[in-house]
Amino acid sequence: MIAPVADAVCLDAIAEVSWTELVAAAGLPEDELRELVRYGALVPRDPEAPTWTFEARWLVVAKAASRIRRDFELDPYGVSVVLSYLERIERLEAEIRALHARLG
Amino acid sequence: MRYKDYYATLGLKRGASADEIKAAYRRLARKYHPDVSKEKDAEEKFKEMAEAYETLKDPEKRAAYDQLGSYAPGQEFRPSPDWSRHYSRGHDGQAEGGFEDFDLSSLFAGLAGGRGRAGAHRAERPSAGSDYEAVVRLSFEQAFHGAEIDLELSVLEWDAEGGMRRVPHRVKTRIPRGVTDGEKLRVPGKGGKGTRGGPDGDLYLNIEVAEHPLYRVSGMDLYVDLPLAPWEAILGTSVTLPTPGGPVRLKVPPGTRAGQQFRLAGRGLARGGGTAGHMYALVRIEVPTVVDDRQGALYRQLAESSNFNPRAHLDPEVTR
Numbered sequence: 001m002i003a004p005v006a007d008a009v010c011l012d013a014i015a016e017v018s019w020t021e022l023v024a025a026a027g028l029p030e031d032e033l034r035e036l037v038r039y040g041a042l043v044p045r046d047p048e049a050p051t052w053t054f055e056a057r058w059l060v061v062a063k064a065a066s067r068i069r070r071d072f073e074l075d076p077y078g079v080s081v082v083l084s085y086l087e088r089i090e091r092l093e094a095e096i097r098a099l100h101a102r103l104g
Numbered sequence: 105m106r107y108k109d110y111y112a113t114l115g116l117k118r119g120a121s122a123d124e125i126k127a128a129y130r131r132l133a134r135k136y137h138p139d140v141s142k143e144k145d146a147e148e149k150f151k152e153m154a155e156a157y158e159t160l161k162d163p164e165k166r167a168a169y170d171q172l173g174s175y176a177p178g179q180e181f182r183p184s185p186d187w188s189r190h191y192s193r194g195h196d197g198q199a200e201g202g203f204e205d206f207d208l209s210s211l212f213a214g215l216a217g218g219r220g221r222a223g224a225h226r227a228e229r230p231s232a233g234s235d236y237e238a239v240v241r242l243s244f245e246q247a248f249h250g251a252e253i254d255l256e257l258s259v260l261e262w263d264a265e266g267g268m269r270r271v272p273h274r275v276k277t278r279i280p281r282g283v284t285d286g287e288k289l290r291v292p293g294k295g296g297k298g299t300r301g302g303p304d305g306d307l308y309l310n311i312e313v314a315e316h317p318l319y320r321v322s323g324m325d326l327y328v329d330l331p332l333a334p335w336e337a338i339l340g341t342s343v344t345l346p347t348p349g350g351p352v353r354l355k356v357p358p359g360t361r362a363g364q365q366f367r368l369a370g371r372g373l374a375r376g377g378g379t380a381g382h383m384y385a386l387v388r389i390e391v392p393t394v395v396d397d398r399q400g401a402l403y404r405q406l407a408e409s410s411n412f413n414p415r416a417h418l419d420p421e422v423t424r
Contacts, residue, residue, distance in 0.1 A: 004276070007278050007280075101320035
């Protein structure tokens with residue numbers, strides 16, 4: 001039997017996940033994820049909306065939050081601080097790649 | 105089951121205090137955590153030390169572990185009947201020594217705070233499969249057009265003897281077109297198998313795109329050098345530029361300078377939904393390194409007839 005081909009999905013600004021999907025994928029209690037939203041570590045498309053949706057890229061951040069919470073025994077605020085540094089590192093790495101492209 | 109020396113895993117002696125155990129774990133977590141570590145075998149090392157900490161940080165689990173006795177790492181052993189009567193809860197048949205398919209950490213799962221974090225084969229409720237992560241290296245063409253690829257991964261799993269081993273995990277997946285270097289993709293349901301009806305985990309792909317001899321990639325945009333001869337830049341010209349979608353004709357206006365960029369809209373990477381990057385042609389002025397007598401004379405004539413000073417801003421009179 002030939003194994004079916006599975007589609008890989010881009011986790012970009014276009015694809016969207018619901019709050020429920022994010023909670024299920026992150027593996028953190030819902031109230032802790034709400035704290036991360038409150039601290040700005042996770043950003044919904046429309047924070048004022050009655051039901052939040054998120055760009056799919058926040059799925060990776062939510063999973064990282066769960067790992068960091070569990071493995072470093074940090075409270076949600078500590079997790080949000082670590083996530084901000086990880087995000088900064090990713091941005092810097094992307095800038096370096098972009099500069100290499102432009103400068104040749 | 106096989107014995108694991110949790111104290112040695114954390115670099116501790118038996119009898120270490122709770123504070124020493126915590127400090128040792130935190131020191132090693134900084135070094136080996138997959139989110140921050142570039143160490144070789146970081147994932148495997150982190151799982152081992154996390155399992156050790158899960159047991160030693162809890163007084164009841166630690167006491168149970170200490171009472172097992174001490175064996176050589178990897179040595180086959182079986183808890184004594186006395187140990188089983190005293191410590192084993194929620195596992196049926198242990199008095200008869202039914203531990204063959206247990207891993208060490210699951211012995212303590214019923215104690216204190218509940219389940220250990222890893223490797224138990226007798227899960228008491230549905231458990232989601234692990235998420236896997238893999239690096240996928242694509243050629244520029246594969247990234248630009250999309251590709252079907254066969255992934256043969258080597259993932260960590262707990263074996264029946266309670267040890268960790270690498271097993272093959274094969275996935276065939278379709279990468280969409282227009283993916284970029286550093287991007288993450290998700291393949292739903294292609295991670296580890298869930299147990300007792302739990303959902304399968306996902307596979308996350310970290311994309312790396314190989315360099316192209318001509319195009320440099322920045323996000324969805326492409327950069328290509330546009331070398332011009334001095335007279336082309338001064339007088340203007342028309343050039344043919346290669347793009348991944350086919351050659352295009354570009355009009356270079358008179359007075360074009362080195363470093364100037366020409367944008368070719370929509371000629372970068374493209375993905376479904378109409379999102380497309382652009383291509384940028386970066387002007388470089390190239391000069392002939394060898395000229396004959398006539399050409400040399402013409403250049404001298406040009407130099408004498410021109411007032412152009414590209415270093416006017418460096419003039420000491422100006423900068424004083």
